[in-house]
Structures are given as structure tokens and as C-alpha cells.
Amino acid sequence: MPHTHQPEETAAPAGSDRPSDDIDTRVDVIVRAADMSPVADALLAQRTRILDRWVSVTGRQPFHAERPDHSIPDHIPELFDAVVDVLRRHRDTPDDESSAPLDDEAVSTAAIAHAQVRFDQGLGPVAVVTEFRILRQEIGRAMASELDAEMDTSDAVAGLTLVGDALDGAATVGLAALSNRIETLRESFLATTLHDVRQPITLVEGSLHLADRWLAEPAPDTARLNEVVHDALLATTELVTMIDTLSDASRVAMGALDADPEPVGLEHVVRDTVGALGPDARARVRISVEPGANLIGLWDANLLRRLVANLVGNALKYSPADQPVEVAIGLGEGPSARLAVHDRGIGMAPEELDRVFERFARTDRARRSGAAGLGLGLYACRGIVSAHGGTIVVASDGYDRGTTVTVTLPTMDDDPDRLED
Numbered sequence: 001m002p003h004t005h006q007p008e009e010t011a012a013p014a015g016s017d018r019p020s021d022d023i024d025t026r027v028d029v030i031v032r033a034a035d036m037s038p039v040a041d042a043l044l045a046q047r048t049r050i051l052d053r054w055v056s057v058t059g060r061q062p063f064h065a066e067r068p069d070h071s072i073p074d075h076i077p078e079l080f081d082a083v084v085d086v087l088r089r090h091r092d093t094p095d096d097e098s099s100a101p102l103d104d105e106a107v108s109t110a111a112i113a114h115a116q117v118r119f120d121q122g123l124g125p126v127a128v129v130t131e132f133r134i135l136r137q138e139i140g141r142a143m144a145s146e147l148d149a150e151m152d153t154s155d156a157v158a159g160l161t162l163v164g165d166a167l168d169g170a171a172t173v174g175l176a177a178l179s180n181r182i183e184t185l186r187e188s189f190l191a192t193t194l195h196d197v198r199q200p201i202t203l204v205e206g207s208l209h210l211a212d213r214w215l216a217e218p219a220p221d222t223a224r225l226n227e228v229v230h231d232a233l234l235a236t237t238e239l240v241t242m243i244d245t246l247s248d249a250s251r252v253a254m255g256a257l258d259a260d261p262e263p264v265g266l267e268h269v270v271r272d273t274v275g276a277l278g279p280d281a282r283a284r285v286r287i288s289v290e291p292g293a294n295l296i297g298l299w300d301a302n303l304l305r306r307l308v309a310n311l312v313g314n315a316l317k318y319s320p321a322d323q324p325v326e327v328a329i330g331l332g333e334g335p336s337a338r339l340a341v342h343d344r345g346i347g348m349a350p351e352e353l354d355r356v357f358e359r360f361a362r363t364d365r366a367r368r369s370g371a372a373g374l375g376l377g378l379y380a381c382r383g384i385v386s387a388h389g390g391t392i393v394v395a396s397d398g399y400d401r402g403t404t405v406t407v408t409l410p411t412m413d414d415d416p417d418r419l420e421d
Helices: 021-031 037-045 047-059 076-090 105-120 125-146 153-215 222-253 266-275 279-284 301-317 364-368 377-387
Strands: 262-265 285-289 296-299 325-331 336-343 391-395 403-410
Touching (some): 037 153, 047 076, 076 105, 076 125, 076 153, 125 153, 153 222, 262 266, 266 285, 266 336, 279 285, 296 301, 301 336, 301 403, 377 403
Parallel strands (some): 285 325
Antiparallel strands (some): 262 296
């Protein structure tokens, strides 16, 4: 039988009212006399295996199913190393200097950084906590299989307890950081949204004031009236697009963007959406359709219109006014339809391509261009495409070399069960 020793009991401090006091006391009682350096050594020896398994398990989670490339560790290795360091240092720390695992600065720093990166990638609090729990699971798995059978039982239990509480603390501080981040973004987003939405409202208001004044004239100039009414209609269309994007992005963030599928022709949706643009914008869009392609799918026509409006609108907005935007419709690989929107605009650097689908993401050049934007268009587009079981990819050869967004959607020959319930 492995040798065991019992840690000295320690009473809870009088007057404790922190929610973590009971946890802190329990951990302190168990680990005070334990030697957890063998546990730390065993975990370090399995570091690569633990992190590789973490990537594999998280990559299979629903929140990474659409983007398995985002299941990279990010700050998980730093969190792992910080937890191992807590194990190694605890016995050598004087009692009057010891602290609860969740108060360890390195653990908190890594947890906060990881939570913020995941939030910027579009993941919610539940997904972030799940990733921390998967790390705890894999560490526990490694401890169960790798610890020496002759190790003191109390040392092993103490190590497992300390790891658990350190990672519970990581989840706690990570969620607290997300709460602060969400509040900051909410305020920033509200200010930005009000600014961007005010532009088309101002144009509508100004156009209507002009129309009202000219109509009061003895012989109103019909041509002038048509012009200002047309400007008001264009601004109204822009405003509706913004509101739709806000609505779609909100539903994507809450996991509530559901497609209402019916047989829809992709070419019809594209031509209908482009036809709703103003005459100058319509003149710049060139639509090409691959002959003989099966371009009918079980799709939500309204969502697809908003997808096309966002992609074509972005292409027009970030391209010189004298440059065309090309919209190509054709067959994708397998039973799927392909929609590609190509512009000759400001383009993007390779490192910017990794962030274009994140919430509120706008490149520095996009901001400097002065073009209005919420940073939610591509985020909403990705949600729309995912709701249809499709894929969306952005490519660019660099600054001032244009951008191409390619969408693939399953056609009616594909399995309709791929649509989200």
C-alpha cells in the first residue's frame, strides 16, 4: 500500500465572506504538507501529448466545427505551464506568503488572454469555459496514467485538487475579463453604430427637406425632385442593410440564426439583389454565370439576399469608383454552387485575412478610407453561410491588389440534412 500522510487541519478564518474562502481553505488543508514536484515533473514530461490531445478534443467541439483552424492552443500552453509552476512552487512558499491558485498572476494572465482571444474570434463564454475544462480533463487523464504507483496518495490527491482549483480559477477570471470586455465593446459599438447609422438618416432627412421646399414652389422642377427622392431611397436602402446586418450578427452571436430553406435559384437571388442597387452601383457590377450549372438549392432567399448585398456592397465600397466588381456564379466541388465576388480595391495583408470574420473587425486601411462600416458584415456573412452548411473564404494578394470572397453552398443534389435545424 502506498504510504499516506494526513495534512494538519486548519480552521476557516473567522468572518470570511468571500465565495472562494471555503475552496481556498480546502485546498490549503490538502496541499500544505504535500510534495507535488513529482506531479509537476510527470505533467511536464507529458506536456506535448496533453496539448496535442487538447487541440484534438477542442477541434471536435460544436463551436469549432465550422472553423477547426481556430482550435489552435493560443494561450493554453502558457496556462498549462503556469499551473505546473503552481504545483512546483507551492511547497516552497512560506505559509504567510501562500495564496489561492486562482490568485496566481501567471494563471490569471494566461486565462484572461485566452478568453479575450476566443471572444474576438466569435466564441461565447460557454465555449471558453469548455476549453478550460478540456484542459483540466486532459491533465487529469495524464495524471491517472503517468503518476508512479508508489507515489504518496496524499501527494497525488493534492496535486489533482490544486490543478482543478487553478483551472476553475482560470475559468472564473476568464469569464470576469469577458464581462468587462463585452461591456467595453458594447459602449464602443453603440457609439460607432450611432455614428454610422446617422449618415444615411441625415441624407434622407436632407433630401426630404429639399423635396418639401421645392414642392412648395409654383412650378416644381420634376427632374430635381426625382433626383433627391432617388438619393433618399438609396440612403434608406443603406440604412435597412445596416439594420439587417446588426440583426444577423446578433442572431449569429446568440446561435439563433436559423435558415428557412426552400428551393431557391442562386442566379435569381444575385440578379435581384444587384438590381436593387442604385444605377451607378449597378453599372459597376458584372455578373457571369457558368453555363449548365445546377444553381438551385434549399436555401433561405432572404438570408442569401443579405449575404450578396453585404459582399457586393463591401466590394463597391472599398474599390475605386471607376473599377468594376465581378460576381461569378458556377459549380463548386461536388454538388454545390459557387459564388465569387472579386474587386480591385484596397486589398488586405496576409495577417489581416485571419481576422476578417471576427466581430467588429475592420482593417486599418478600411478605417482610414472613411467608408462607413460596423465591422460586422463578414461576421454575419459567415453565420449565414454556416447556417446553410456552406463555406466562405476571403483571399487577397496584398494591398491595392483587390479582394475575392468565395462562397460555396450545397445544392439540392446535396444532403438537405446539412441545413441547421
